[in-house]
Amino acid sequence: VMALLYGDESRWDAFSDEEREAVYAQYRAFAEDSGMAGVIVADGELASTRDATxxxxxxxxxxxxxxxxxxxxxxxxxxxxxxxxxxxxxxEYAAKIPGAQHGAIEVRPIYVDPAADGAAS
Structure with a gap:
């Protein structure tokens, strides 16, 4: 299952360094708790949309x-x-993601192509 994190970039841009560090601490705690439960397979933070192509x-x-x-x-x-x-x-895990408090978390199953089952990646 993939959890996609959506938020207002202008809100993040307005944070002080201390506020950003507090948010990162919340994410580290979430990742540690969820990781210990064996739930998180992968995760990542994306750069700003200003850096997108x-x-x-x-x-x-x-x-x-x-x-x-x-x-x-x-x-x-x-x-x-x-x-x-x-x-x-x-x-339940998505609701624990810190960004759910001020943004949105979209939760989607990951489609597995049955024809590709067992195929080399």
């Missing part, structure tokens, strides 16, 4: 633009991949 291919031509695809209030800022027994369990 968007690629589209139209009529065989690559179109590359700086920035995100669209202007949004809440941008994708990070992710966790959970190994859970059920979607209910994944939602």
């Amino acid at each position: 968007t690629v589209r291919v139209r009529d065989g031509e690559s179109l590359v633009t700086d920035g995100p695809y669209a202007e949004v209030k809440e941008a994708l800022g990070g992710y966790f991949v959970f190994e859970c027994e059920s979607m209910d369990e994944a939602v």
Whole structure:
């Protein structure tokens, strides 16, 4: 299951160094607790949308633009991949992610292509 973390970048940009460190401490505590339970498989924080590049291919031509695809209030800022027994369990862990207190956490099952089962990656 993947948990996608959305938040308001302008809010983060306005934080002092001390406020950012407090948020990072909350995430470290969450990761430690969840990691000890064997739930977190992977995680990551994404750079700002200001550092994004968007690629589209139209009529065989690559179109590359700086920035995100669209202007949004809440941008994708990070992710966790959970190994859970059920979607209910994944939602319980997602609710513990510190960003859920001021942003949104989108929880999605990861699709596994049955035809690719056992194929080399």
